[in-house]
Amino acid sequence: MSSKKNRSKYTNDFVPIRSITNGVIICENNEKVTGVKIFPRNIFILEPDVQNMIISNLKNVYNLIDYEFWIIVADRPVDITSYLSRLQLLYNSQTNPVKRKLILEDINKANMFTTTMNVVDTEYYLLFKEKDMDKIQKKIRNLIQAFANAGLNAAQTSNDDLRIILDNFLNGGMTTSFGTVMS
Secondary structure, rough: OOOOOOOOHHHHHHEEEEEOOOOOOOOOOOEEEEEEOOEEEEEHHHHHHHHHHHHHHHHHHHHHHHOOOOEEEEEEEEEOOOHHHHHHHHHHHOOOHHHHHHHHHHHHHHHHHHOOOOEEEEEEEEEEOOOOHHHHHHHHHHHHHHHOOOOOEEEOOOOHHHHHHHHHHHHOOOOOOOOOOOO
């Protein structure tokens, strides 16, 4: 008699995650996945010497990491309705016809984005896994300092950051439109 494995259709039944707490994914095997969120910076508007220095420093950051890590790029949906509302108020209060025209162009461009495509913010993460919380905190401090020395800002991942990363990964980059059911 052969035994069949019960295959669940629910994600939480096959993803080995126990919880997400304090910016850390806690896996069923007690390994923890966490890291830093690296805030984007457009270095291409800087002088060439400064660009080269940041790129060189960034290479040094990655060469100093002596453990397995993942670099993740994730798109996070952005709601620009508040921005559009502020533009509309500004447009209504403006009397100068040239400024009104410029504001109206911004409103039309923002409306085009919301109707023809999803508005997203691209975010960058460096994640690693570790069992020991003291080692995790030390690695996070070192990464934040190393990125600061390279001219980039970084902070420990939040629970929300990790949920967005998992959502992107598990849903093939497609944004889900349903909410979490709480009991």
